[in-house]
Amino acid sequence: MPSILFVCIHNACRSQIAEAICRSLVDGTWRIASAGTNPSDRVDSKAAVVLDRHDLAMRSPTPKGFDDLPAIGWDYIVRIDGEKKPLSAQAGRVLEWDIPDPFDGPMELYETLFEELTRRVRQLIREIEKKPK
Numbered sequence: 001m002p003s004i005l006f007v008c009i010h011n012a013c014r015s016q017i018a019e020a021i022c023r024s025l026v027d028g029t030w031r032i033a034s035a036g037t038n039p040s041d042r043v044d045s046k047a048a049v050v051l052d053r054h055d056l057a058m059r060s061p062t063p064k065g066f067d068d069l070p071a072i073g074w075d076y077i078v079r080i081d082g083e084k085k086p087l088s089a090q091a092g093r094v095l096e097w098d099i100p101d102p103f104d105g106p107m108e109l110y111e112t113l114f115e116e117l118t119r120r121v122r123q124l125i126r127e128i129e130k131k132p133k
Helices: 014-025 045-053 107-130
Strands: 003-008 031-036 073-079 090-096
Touching (some): 014 031, 014 045
């Protein structure tokens, strides 16, 4: 059962969208989560709108930090924010995607973010599925 943790600063937009996309593309045996290094007090409403447009939803409508996650070692941690601060979660492999936050921009930026995250998440899933078990 592969495990992937998506991380951004606030867990209000990018990591939440990546988590929702990933959950929609894999079966229920995969462990998928998201967290923020400095969680916000609320999710980005435009992130929720873009997910709704694609018939997806956030699993948790409240941003989470590392303390809200199970204490496991993750197979992959995907850092979407470009930050270099050490993480309090352990991973077999850390990926750096460094995708800009569309915070309060026009909906076109959120759609572009959704498309980019979908492309990258699909590629990651393909890579994981190709690995010998």
